[in-house]
Amino acid sequence: MMTELVYRRVMRDLKKRILNGEFTTKKLPDERSLSATYQVSRSTMKRAMEILVDQGIIFKKRGAGTFINPLYLKDRSAFRYEGKNLGITDSFQANGKPTKSRLLDYRVIPATAELQQELFLTESDFVYEIKRLRLVADKPVIIETGYIPIKILPTLTPAVAQSSIFSYVQDVQGQTVNRAFLSIHVQPSTAEDQDLLHLKPIEPVGVMSGIFFLDDGTPFEVSTMRLHYRDLKYGTFVNLNED
Amino acid sequence: MMTELVYRRVMRDLKKRILNGEFTTKKLPDERSLSATYQVSRSTMKRAMEILVDQGIIFKKRGAGTFINPLYLKDRSAFRYEGKNLGITDSFQANGKPTKSRLLDYRVIPATAELQQELFLTESDFVYEIKRLRLVADKPVIIETGYIPIKILPTLTPAVAQSSIFSYVQDVQGQTVNRAFLSIHVQPSTAEDQDLLHLKPIEPVGVMSGIFFLDDGTPFEVSTMRLHYRDLKYGTFVNLNED
DNA sequence: TCCAAAAATTGGACCGTATCAATTTTAAAA
DNA sequence: TTTTAAAATTGATACGGTCCAATTTTTGGA
Known part of the structure; x- marks a missing residue:
């Protein structure tokens, strides 16, 4: 303790x-x-x-x-402004919402150059590529593609990947995911976006991508979440005197 | 100095x-x-x-x-809506391009229920409503609407409203605006959005709104920026486990 | 060569001090 | 009484130190 x-x-x-x-x-x-x-x-x-x-x-x-x-x-x-912006916290932490998750893809691939950069890996490292569709009240809400180094989570299975990876990390490694660097923007939607998220061709899609860190500072996951623009909500406190 | x-x-x-x-x-x-x-x-x-x-x-x-x-x-x-550049009310920069500001509207109105909530006001309070159009390279980029309680800034003038309200507060009251609660989302565009920001009717608009606080915790301003969704970009560092 | 133990490295927590700047309080002067 | 100047209060900055915990590197033995 x-x-x-x-x-x-x-x-x-x-x-x-x-x-x-x-x-x-x-x-x-x-x-x-x-x-x-x-x-x-x-x-x-x-x-x-x-x-x-x-x-x-x-x-x-x-x-x-x-x-x-x-x-x-x-x-x-x-x-407590949190009430207004359930957007992201929800997808980070499994806090009691009736959410489901469908595994679209699950494989192990060598870390690309970009991933090597972002997750501090070498050429010989492998990562899980996990693509999931998150559903809230049986409606598809988020297409999430995440990459996690094998060496950090050697025991990951598809079953786990379908539910909450973050709580799995906490159980297995005793570590929490509590920091993330996120970038939020909106861009034209792809055919897949339109299909899965029920968007009209001209409608754009919301994208939140970022790196998640463990307690000890290890970069744990690189993830991109694509969601219907109406679901893109984010709120935060900003300190203005830090430049 | x-x-x-x-x-x-x-x-x-x-x-x-x-x-x-x-x-x-x-x-x-x-x-x-x-x-x-x-x-x-x-x-x-x-x-x-x-x-x-x-x-x-x-x-x-x-x-x-x-x-x-x-x-x-x-x-x-x-x-980059970061630090000081988070300029809903004030300076925001756009890659060194020249920005201008046009005052669309300036009036005093009674605080709506929502404003009363957000700015801790009562029914009898009045606020300035300040609407500005921000231009980058002579192109309209942001429609900004701000509300400031009269009792906090009784001496505000249109001339000031067109330029820098934050530094005005600092000069007049010796207080700084150093914290803000910022929230981001995307919603269907209005006719005005479509007109000013060159959006097609079905295209949504990006919205960044914020509540700005003075040193002593007083909410100072509520402000909303509407912009073309392609310009809605935000990077942030998130701490999830704080007490 | 390989592996485990020891040592070195590196960031984190906590302590205590000196000095300064903004504000308030007190004292002195008008 | 009012005004002004000095003193005390109070938070901010900066320094430097000790010890600890996590990680990496080195070392020595099998």
């Missing part, structure tokens, strides 16, 4: 205290005092607080102090 | 070097060497690199090293 990291413990506790309304003034104690009460260094305290800042729960003003975002307490559900 | 922060200088330089292809092996020197060459502490080096990790440009593997995300270098799209 992994011992919980200090800054996460502090972060969680502080968050809990905020939600419990322990800070009636809407102002938190200063960093130095907080780090003293938690018996951690100020750097760790800052790290914990920074996460809450990113979540929009608190904000800091140099020279003045740290304050609780009143809107957060007022209506926390409004801060 | 503010002297540039050390970690930002290092971050920018490293980013530049990566994009220039200086690290052919797709592997960066280790943190300790890098901090030595940049003459900064390891903590500062980590801070600089962490930003690039968040941007999806590099990723790290403990014990192994730091690597360049191969997808990042490839597929650089026409528009």
Whole structure:
């Protein structure tokens, strides 16, 4: 069992205290005092607080102090924007939706030059090529083509590929897929798109492609998802001051 | 003029070097060497690199090293809605081509139910409705509609609305817009879309909408951009398991 | 040659310090 | 009382260090 990291413990506790309304003034104690009460260094305290800042729960003003975002307490559900954009999270994680999956293709091929690049492989490496059609309520929604290095998942079978590969990874390897680099765009549809996704010839198709990483940073899968444009929904928080 | 922060200088330089292809092996020197060459502490080096990790440009593997995300270098799209350039309200760049902005509409209206939700307003609140057409090389590319509460920016004028609202906020209120919730989808086009963006009736339109927040968490603006679907491109780094 | 153990490498967590900048508070002056 | 200047507060940046965990490389023995 992994011992919980200090800054996460502090972060969680502080968050809990905020939600419990322990800070009636809407102002938190200063960093130095907080780090003293938690018996951690100020750097760790800052790290914990920074996460809450990113979540929009608190904000800091140099020279003045740290304050609780009143809107957060007022209506926390409004801060959970996830409800609006089930688009992608759904296809990442198997969260209880009535989705089915049909295996269109499943084979092992040598890694192409492009795949070698993207998954950090060599010429001698092989990958699974997995093509699936995802159905929601028996309607085809996503055509997904994914490539996974054999050496990462030597025990993969078609049966597994048909259901959730990600949870399989978690079971077998104890690792989670939790980061991805995604690129989203829309392009003219192919005949196959039109056929499977019920698109008219002139209608375009939505494409989400990206690399998925394991906990430890290993590139795990390269995947392209093609979907009806009406299903292309994506929402995210963006920090604007990072350039 | 503010002297540039050390970690930002290092971050920018490293980013530049990566994009220039200086690290052919797709592997960066280790943190300790890098901090030595940049003459900064390891903590500062980590801070600089962490930003690039968040941007999806590099990723790290403990014990192994730091690597360049191969997808990042490839597929650089026409528009990059990243960082500051995420300019729904403000500056967005298009490969150095000259962009113009035409004010289509500017009025004050009562906040609709939806706006009340998104901007935390009440029935008695009013908002500016600002509609602009953005042109790249004299061709209309984006139809943008934004809503800003009067009580946040009582002094806004059409002249300002045509140029940069964000920097205006900074000047007048000393606040920055530094976070946004951005959502992307595609929907059937309206007659106006078809007209302005040269879409055929059956072709859909790309929509990017965002809620922008000030430092203190106040929602500052709701904005919607409608654009030709071929221009709808977005790259992002996703973290799935956050508390 | 091959394999397992040991060593070196590399990123992660945490600590503590010094200095600075923005803001608020206090004290002094008008 | 009001205004102004100094002092204290508070978060931000930057430094450098220790220890640890994951991975890779080297080494030594079978």
